[in-house]
Amino acid sequence: MRVESGLARRVTAEGLGTAFLLAVVVGSGIMGERLATGNTAIALLANAIATGAGLIALILAFSGVSGAHFNPLVTLSMAWQKQMPWREVPVYIAAQLAGAFAGVAAAHLMFGEPVFFASEHVRSGMAQCWSEFVASFGLLAVIIGSSRTKPDAVPFAVAAYITAAYWFTASTSFANPAVTLARAASNTFAGIRPADTPGFIIAQLLGAAAATLLFGWLYPVVQYQEKPTTGCGT
Amino acid sequence: MRVESGLARRVTAEGLGTAFLLAVVVGSGIMGERLATGNTAIALLANAIATGAGLIALILAFSGVSGAHFNPLVTLSMAWQKQMPWREVPVYIAAQLAGAFAGVAAAHLMFGEPVFFASEHVRSGMAQCWSEFVASFGLLAVIIGSSRTKPDAVPFAVAAYITAAYWFTASTSFANPAVTLARAASNTFAGIRPADTPGFIIAQLLGAAAATLLFGWLYPVVQYQEKPTTGCGT
Amino acid sequence: MRVESGLARRVTAEGLGTAFLLAVVVGSGIMGERLATGNTAIALLANAIATGAGLIALILAFSGVSGAHFNPLVTLSMAWQKQMPWREVPVYIAAQLAGAFAGVAAAHLMFGEPVFFASEHVRSGMAQCWSEFVASFGLLAVIIGSSRTKPDAVPFAVAAYITAAYWFTASTSFANPAVTLARAASNTFAGIRPADTPGFIIAQLLGAAAATLLFGWLYPVVQYQEKPTTGCGT
Amino acid sequence: MRVESGLARRVTAEGLGTAFLLAVVVGSGIMGERLATGNTAIALLANAIATGAGLIALILAFSGVSGAHFNPLVTLSMAWQKQMPWREVPVYIAAQLAGAFAGVAAAHLMFGEPVFFASEHVRSGMAQCWSEFVASFGLLAVIIGSSRTKPDAVPFAVAAYITAAYWFTASTSFANPAVTLARAASNTFAGIRPADTPGFIIAQLLGAAAATLLFGWLYPVVQYQEKPTTGCGT
Known part of the structure; x- marks a missing residue:
């Protein structure tokens, strides 16, 4: 029973945290584009700073409950x-997918x-x-x-990695399949045409897999423990 | 006697800290608007970076005395x-209200x-x-x-949350009734028409209440202790 | 003998650190003004971010030797x-004054x-x-x-305080007599007319004194200890 | 055998980390220049913020393996x-040179x-x-x-130092011979004419040597230990 209750809390945290992440990404993109009067560099700078700052806050707020993955790549790699056990994946x-779409709706x-x-x-x-492969490889490497x-x-x-990756990758670094799908439902600054999402997601999965393999060799492996507070944000 | 003296120190810290917070918000808004020559995105970027940076400094400076709430929502939630005891609320x-108006005057x-x-x-x-509900829910969630x-x-x-929230909410995230009322007394970049403040404050109270309820379930409750250094900034 | 050697190291650290601080302030001001093609908001944003980032690095680099004051207000308040003993003031x-002028020359x-x-x-x-009084009061309050x-x-x-104070004070927050005098020798973005320096310095001294008095009441006083690593950056 | 395996991991980490560093520097320079529509200040601001943020992430990701030097100046000074033993230099x-060129290619x-x-x-x-001498002296001083x-x-x-140094030095602070050589192979925002690289590298070596000497006096020397996790990022 305690375990089920634990899972309910963790799933709520993943969903709510991912919702806020998407609200930050999409909302700050809309605000940036509206105010920047055509200067895309300023809009992207605002978008990158807001997303990085939001990630600091959201990971600190939710990592104590669910590990603050907010990203299927992170969950799969963990x-x-x-x-973490495969049965919870x-x-x-x-939860991440549902939260991502809810966050886009909240921003809209x-x-x-x-x-x-x-x-x-x-x-x-x-x-x-190639940008998404690099972005996702780097994200998992950093985590x-x-x-x-x-x-x-x-x-x-x-947070620092994503702020940089908005600028150093040509795709502005989605690096997250749930984020990619939900941003297809937003015809705003942060959007992506639905037809382009499969290529992004395949590249993201390959990049995350490559990083997980390489860093499994670079760092000694730690064993899974029962307590739920492991993961990217702990 | 010692307790009264402790309360005097804490109230001074809350008032002075809130005054500086408003001076940062209003002052950097004025400076940004004056220098940005019509590019509101740059003005808001400066306003957001200054407010976030100011919050880091002010919370670190005052949290050892009063908990650095600077916000009735935080005090009520605590x-x-x-x-903290209800009688101090x-x-x-x-102190937060008096400090907020003093800070606006200092900036002017x-x-x-x-x-x-x-x-x-x-x-x-x-x-x-809706923006203020989201902004206040998120602020209390993060705290x-x-x-x-x-x-x-x-x-x-x-600080990171507020920097992001200036951009991802359509209201630029007041998320603080004392800040809202004091900004009504400033016909500058950061101002708000007095007639619009009641709607903002009601939304803020609802958002903060929802976050307090949900996070009371997500995280186990910690008991109140006599020492005054609990609160958001400790 | 050991104490004299200690003082030599500390004085070198204060001078070199203050020199780098001025090089950052004046150099980033020149670069910002040259590149921003008339948009002063962008120049000040670059200046503020560079100064804040530089302060993080310099305080971390030198605080282990001298306490990283870089500022007569901080030394007097300590x-x-x-x-710290008055005889070292x-x-x-x-050292701060000599370093400040050397840093301006290095930037030029x-x-x-x-x-x-x-x-x-x-x-x-x-x-x-009044801006300089507020800026200096706040700086000492934060320290x-x-x-x-x-x-x-x-x-x-x-660092966060100074980044904010560049924007929320009308004077862009000098808050440092050594910085004020040295910037009078630079007819660039960060400069100040020599005739205006006395008013700035008097306001700075008053602000720092007020903060030292008030925070001596807010926080219990810690006694001076022989080891030199006390001060603002330790 | 274990030592050789350790070296293989460390060399991989140095190469990969330096590759990502160059991808960040060159990639964010290209993105900044493309979006900023002629406003070089905004391009450099994005470049500086992305590089600083990237450095935080990369040093945290790789320092546990190799010390995260990413820079021959740091390796030589260590x-x-x-x-660290001279035979590994x-x-x-x-690895840093190979990684630097690979990172430029990845960004392109x-x-x-x-x-x-x-x-x-x-x-x-x-x-x-002179800018490169100052930039390299400061970098080693901070490390x-x-x-x-x-x-x-x-x-x-x-990371904070490099963000500041992009703005306060006239050269935008290369401060790294591997970075300098690899950026000569990129005719983009971050590039440097091959003929200008020798002067940069000589100035960098002199600046790093001066800082190593001075800080060897300012701080007591720590002895080399067998474990590989010493270095700039540990």
């Missing part, structure tokens, strides 16, 4: 590293946009997919590397 | 969580504006109120979540 | 609080400007002096408050 | 301080540029070399000073 991912309501509307923002081609040696710094490491 | 809120004097002048900045409608598990990181979590 | 301040050489040239940047009037309760966070608290 | 530097592929193409960005003259007294803060100290 299970592969035996840091589908529940985590379902704040800015007077339709609840959902398909993006027309084209993001295709090999350079974009695994920092959580093995400096667990207290993980929220700052992840 | 009392509801039994982390009115004194804290009075620095920039050669009238001591107080009513704002004409319209901020009304359901999208704005409760991070203070339960990573107390040393609370100043950074709160 | 001595008043009995955290003149040596510290002399990097950017192909004259070694020294008097500023023509007018910064006068009561609003400017004393955070160092009493969260010593590891002091570098971040000070 | 060996000189007896914190050539291997570290080779993300943005649809040629794999390598020589830069035409002129960066010559005494003011530029040595912070790692002796606040090792947990080193990732933040280094």
